[in-house]
Amino acid sequence: MMVTVILDRQSRINTNDLKARLDAVSGDRPRFSTQELTEFVNLMQVYEGAMYEISTKLEILDSEFQVRFAHDPIHHMERRLKSVNSIIGKLKRKGLPVSVASIKDNLFDVAGIRVICNYRDDVYSVSNYLSAQNDISVLRVKDYIKNPKQNGYRSLHVIYAVPVFLSSGAHYTPVEVQFRTIAMDYWASLEHALRYKTDLPDAKLAEHSQTLLDCARSLQNIETQMQNIHRDINGAPQVEETPKAG
Ligand code: GTP
Ligand code: MG
Secondary structure (H helix, E strand, O other), rough: OOOOOOOHHHOOOHHHHHHHHHHHHHHHOOOHHHHHHHHHEEEEEEHHHHOOOOOOOHHHHHHHHHHHHHOOOEEEEEEEOOOOHHHHHHHHHHOOOHHHHHHHHHHOOOOEEEEEEEOOOHHHHHHHHHOOOOOOOOEEEEEEEOOOOOOOOEEEEEEEEEEEEEEEEEEEEEEEEEEEEEEHHHHHHHHHHHOOOOOHHHHHHHHHHHHHHHHHHHHHHHHHHHHHOOOOOOOOOOOOOOOOOO
16 A cells, blocks of 8 residues: 655744744845744735645646646646745835735735646636636736736736635635736746846847747747647646636
């Protein structure tokens, strides 16, 4: 008999580490009180729980597709909790108060999951099946696949509210899920790298940005052609609708 260990605590929230980081970045005031530090750690634990709830739902959908259609819609997933530095940086950038209440009220991407799918059909079928589950709700949808950004960025962004059950009851918590294809992910990684390359001359940057825009269009064409072949040989659902909020 094979036994699988399922409680693996390695990657869980480390309270002391979080407190130390928060103390370090809030050094220039406003300082967090001990009570706020505790509230922050508790809040991060809830975000982490919400992230696990959604990833499990996605894994279950993926395995159902495997069983029903002999097709894995999800190529892989990445998940992350926003770092203390990015949380505080974002609040400051948006001119919002730096407090635990402000994080809860204003940030919807503290818990984030990126779902990299094989085809565009998979993006829409997985996101629609997840959105239809009646224990969670859809807070916001941005379809940059149907309406790509000016730079060529394509992805489907959905913010879900997920109940996390603690000893105190259900806590509805937002999770930002970015659904994209392998081609979209390939493109976004390079564009992201270019954006953070600040020592490039303007002319070079403009040239690369233009090339990237051309690449986005080419990748979109390739993706469509390959998806058509896949549609012909695989019975997985063919879905093109954007999930709806509310
Ligand atoms: P902020 O979260 O405040 O930035 O605004 P928003 O919630 O309206 O953002 P949006 O949903 O448009 O995008 C959020 C995330 O999508 C970013 O943090 C990136 O991970 C990704 N993203 C958005 N636009 C781009 C882009 O042009 N290039 C790349 N590489 N990633 C992008
Ligand atoms: Mg965002």
